[in-house]
Amino acid sequence: MSARFVLALVWGALILPATVDAQTTRQQTNNTLFEQLKTVHALSAAQMQRLKTIFAGSSVMGQGNPAITRHPMTPEECKARISGGVGSYDNPRNTRICGNRFMAPLYDPRSESPDDAKACIDIFEFPNIPCTYPVVWTKAREAAEICAAVGKRLCDAHEWEGACAGALEPPDYFFGYGSVEAMRKVHNRKYAPTKRWAYGPSFQRGVCAQNSEKSATCGGGGYRSCGSNTYPTGAFPDCKSELGVYDQHGNAAEHMNLPMTPDQMASRGSRKLGVTEMKGSWFIWDKYRAHPDWCRWRAPYWHGSRVMSKESHENYHLGFRCCKTID
Template sequence: MVPSPPSYPMHLPRFFPRAVPALASLVALALAGCREAPGDAGTPDAPGAASASLASVLGGSSPSTVPASSATPPASSAVADPGTDAAAAATPPPPLPEEELYPTTLEAQREALYRRMTAVLRLDDQKLSAVRAIFARSKVLGQGNPALAKYAMTRRECREARERAGVVDADKPVCGAPNMVPLYDPAAGQTEADARACIDRYEFPNIPCEHPVVWATAREAAELCTAVGKRLCDAHEWEGGCAGALHAPEDEYAFGKERKISRHRHNDKREITWAYGSEKNHARCATASRKTKGCTSGGWRRCGTNAYPSGAFPGCVSPLGVYDQHGNVAEHMNLPTRPQELTSAGGMGYTEMKGSWFIFSGFEAHPDDCRWRAPDWHATKIKDHNSHGNYHLGFRCCASVTSSE
């Protein structure tokens, strides 16, 4: 059954122990769009107060100067849910619980994230416990080192940008879960009803205007997808979600071939397109942030995750409705070398990193078109305990659709 449209304010009494007494009722809260007091968001390492400009929160350094205009979503990016009749779409969701809360410790950051995941994604106790257990095993997994992170945009600024653009993400019945879209090939005459897989609209935790989770190893990314009832996407699913057409696995992989040969064959014949169109335009996506000063090759104590909230750029969306496949954080995916290694077949293959990241307007490290496959950077099996994770690397999940026939 598809969840009803978000109604987060009903959870606010539990999540807002310091809520402003003047709020007369939860209904009034929803109607007024009020938010929690900033808490410790005013610290030097958290985003600024509501009156702060975007320029004041970018910070850090970059290999080149990025025009200030590229730090905000294009004003002409007004979109309804791709493939959905806008008139039939649901109304925009209210502000996230504790929208302006930016804790200064990793533990507090995680707890606030769990609360929002429970409120927005309706996680039950079993799923939340599984998520907590995975986070608890890591010293770094979260939304970036809170002592260093200077997010390029706040949750509130993200929400306001989406409201100005008229963004509405309607539930997709075939997916049976919030914030997912079906994968199919319109050029082959398929429709949403033909989909056999769905993909998250947003980077994990798959909540619009929430900051993506980073520092997950490939193994932890796969475990977290499983914990919430999904799976890590196969590379061709991510690519199809970006390009707007899902192709069959046998057409997308040279199974049995050496990875380098398989990659070359794929890249040589690939369609070159971006989620937003046929011409590259980094300004449409979350690419104009900065690295932390002193951040070189990486490291928890040197590199802040200066990303944007997911979905903050309404123009950076694919024809199927997937956001941020260019910019923000790069993403773990599964690369199968044999059919049985497809996660959609219940298996697990090798690591693959997809997309670009939050400084790409100033430092274009590699191609970032939808169907490009990377060299074997930090290549391991997905299940390897030593698989890679870093400050600008996140992930998103997919789920198989069971045929009703």
């Protein structure tokens, strides 16, 4: 394999252009994605086989329906926007702490250093490669299985929130309140006075990957009618938290684990997991804000199910990112 071909795989040059024709298949785009994952993240043959098996179990999971998806920016345009190139997203300190590329330590800078972190989070939405399109049409169960396949896990809600707000705080799920809605209300009331976005204390347009368009045919949210018109990850360098995590606003909304009891916390090693929590906003937010999207805001129990349910929700703007427990 030539050095030029390897670099093309690493930096997304083989990703299809922003406008794709109806002859391009989901399997073709997924095959390109698999090559990138193997090269960029140095995945083993066993990990790759597990990933391919998970993807093969879905008729829709990928980077959007190629027949109708119209990405507003190409990977090449993304790379041209980044000062220092996509290589600037590599952080040797974080790689040392987390044991993987493109991850950020989770800690509280007010009292801790990065080396105190007990967990890390992907800095981009999966596949966690700069200037690639996020994987969408993913069920929460599939997201958890994919994270496990690459040696990571699904994030607990408080971890995602801490990565966004710039400080990981202790878990605060208010388990004693008994229902998702009751727990949510107490949590949101606690954080509303200090709400913030990854990039600052107030919502701003034009900062994140959220000025795209819905497909004209997108009504009920079906695969054949709704294009996943996302941007390449990392295309908006200012859409970054103080912990160095990108795209938590805009692009794809993201599956997280919302534990209902302490023994459902992924961060404590549980494999039982709780219910689905969808974090962040998505690719049309500059035009239409369907709900709040500040960092620690927790949503109503939309499309409610257990994370590991085979019936957990999927749609054209819903993806995920992974976390990892470290020693």
